[in-house]
Amino acid sequence: MSSPVRRLAEWDAARLEGLADTHETPLYVQDLERVRENYARMADAFPEGRVMYAAKANTASAVLGTLVEAGAGIECASAGEVERALSAGTPPERVQYTAVNPPEEDLDYAVSTAREHPELTVTAGAKDTIDRLAERGFSGRLCLRVNPGVGAGHHEKVSTGANAKFGVPIERAPDLLAEADERGFDVVGIHAHAGSGISGEDLAAHRELVSRMGELARRTDLGLEFVDIGGGFGVPYREAEDPLDLAAVADATREALGEVDATLVVEPGRYLVADAGVLLTRVNTVKPAGDELVVGVDAGMTTLARPAMYDAHHAIRSLAGTGDCETVEATVTGPICESGDVFGSYELPDPARGDLLAIGNAGAYGYEMASQYNSRPRPATAVIEDDKSAVDRRRETVADVTRLEREVPWL
Numbered sequence: 001m002s003s004p005v006r007r008l009a010e011w012d013a014a015r016l017e018g019l020a021d022t023h024e025t026p027l028y029v030q031d032l033e034r035v036r037e038n039y040a041r042m043a044d045a046f047p048e049g050r051v052m053y054a055a056k057a058n059t060a061s062a063v064l065g066t067l068v069e070a071g072a073g074i075e076c077a078s079a080g081e082v083e084r085a086l087s088a089g090t091p092p093e094r095v096q097y098t099a100v101n102p103p104e105e106d107l108d109y110a111v112s113t114a115r116e117h118p119e120l121t122v123t124a125g126a127k128d129t130i131d132r133l134a135e136r137g138f139s140g141r142l143c144l145r146v147n148p149g150v151g152a153g154h155h156e157k158v159s160t161g162a163n164a165k166f167g168v169p170i171e172r173a174p175d176l177l178a179e180a181d182e183r184g185f186d187v188v189g190i191h192a193h194a195g196s197g198i199s200g201e202d203l204a205a206h207r208e209l210v211s212r213m214g215e216l217a218r219r220t221d222l223g224l225e226f227v228d229i230g231g232g233f234g235v236p237y238r239e240a241e242d243p244l245d246l247a248a249v250a251d252a253t254r255e256a257l258g259e260v261d262a263t264l265v266v267e268p269g270r271y272l273v274a275d276a277g278v279l280l281t282r283v284n285t286v287k288p289a290g291d292e293l294v295v296g297v298d299a300g301m302t303t304l305a306r307p308a309m310y311d312a313h314h315a316i317r318s319l320a321g322t323g324d325c326e327t328v329e330a331t332v333t334g335p336i337c338e339s340g341d342v343f344g345s346y347e348l349p350d351p352a353r354g355d356l357l358a359i360g361n362a363g364a365y366g367y368e369m370a371s372q373y374n375s376r377p378r379p380a381t382a383v384i385e386d387d388k389s390a391v392d393r394r395r396e397t398v399a400d401v402t403r404l405e406r407e408v409p410w411l
């Protein structure tokens with residue numbers, strides 16, 4: 001079995017340099033072999049279960065296709081993600097659409113797609129969503145998202161399990177499930193998700209969530225096909241951090257779930273793709289400022305939003321030189337006109353203009369959360385697999401950024 005963690009130091013510097021030279025920076029690079037390894041480890045930890053990849057972490061069709069080929073299903077947060085999953089060749093029976101306050105067009109799309117592919121599962125997290133599905137004539141495979149009342153995650157902004165926005169309170173679930181069944185829906189599952197970036201310290205919360213889901217499954221006599229306990233499996237972002245003990249999490253899950261006559265489903269996003277990706281960026285400014293050394297790079301909060309959004313730490317490695325010279329402390333900042341556009345403080349070997357830096361764990365929620373703020377085009381992404389490489393999403397241009405503008409008739 002592959003190592004549960006791939007550190008930034010393990011990436012081949014010469015190869016990354018070559019990719020940056022050819023395709024310019026900033027550039028996301030995703031290693032599909034590593035994605036496959038991560039999936040195999042997850043599937044191996046839950047041999048009795050089903051792995052549904054949470055596409056929101058990285059929707060590149062090369063990534064979706066790789067995971068589907070390996071056996072994963074796809075958990076989709078929007079109509080767009082369902083469209084991507086189906087286009088990537090996911091068999092409809094392996095597609096789950098998990099709507100959170102879904103816009104009208106999303107539900108229209110989900111219902112018409114489910115009409116065409118009745119094997120698709122729709123997950124609803126509010127009675128209103130169930131009503132809106134019924135109004136559209138949907139009576140297909142329905143899963144109920146419950147709010148288990150217990151959350152976890154690397155930051156309060158990604159803890160969902162106790163946030164009322166997500167799912168119906170678990171106490172209300174038995175009645176809602178029975179009602180949906182009476183209304184003619186094909187009730188196939190229950191779902192809950194504690195949050196994202198769960199570490200070993202969150203194991204108690206995870207256990208509690210799973211135990212509540214097991215109890216709910218046992219109280220439900222609708223012949224549920226699956227119990228979906230969500231994703232959230234964390235990865236180490238700091239080089240010294242230990243990886244999650246997946247076997248221990250799986251054991252705790254089984255024990256907490258207890259006997260249920262339904263398939264266990266897990267929905268990892270980050271775990272499958274984070275350490276399979278790096279973001280390459282070049283230094284364009286080195287500026288001593290009092291006691292501080294500011295290093296300006298061409299990637300910023302519009303390229304990788306996580307540091308600005310969650311104070312998230314991503315390891316950074318300089319690919320310049322041999323790396324054996326003395327390091328200095330530097331504040332690595334991006335090109336965006338915001339004080340929050342900072343990756344953090346890093347020890348870098350003698351930073352100089354033109355140096356190439358690799359930012360680790362960029363495969364999850366990296367490109368996905370990129371924006372065009374400051375009218376900055378989004379970067380290109382490349383995929384690699386053994387000795388092959390290809391750009392799978394071209395770099396945007398300023399013309400792409402402005403292409404939706406229309407003339408205002410009176411101006």
Ligand SMILES: Cc1ncc(COP(=O)(O)O)c(C=O)c1O
Nearest residue numbers: 054196197231232267268269270
């Ligand atoms: C419903 C649902 N499932 C799965 C995930 C995947 O989370 P992660 O990428 O942390 O595994 C998320 C995101 O937090 C989610 O909201």
Ligand SMILES: N[C@@H](CCCC[NH3+])C(=O)O
Nearest residue numbers: 056158196197306364365
């Ligand atoms: N975007 C978050 C994860 C949230 C997952 C969606 N519920 C992150 O980068 O950590």
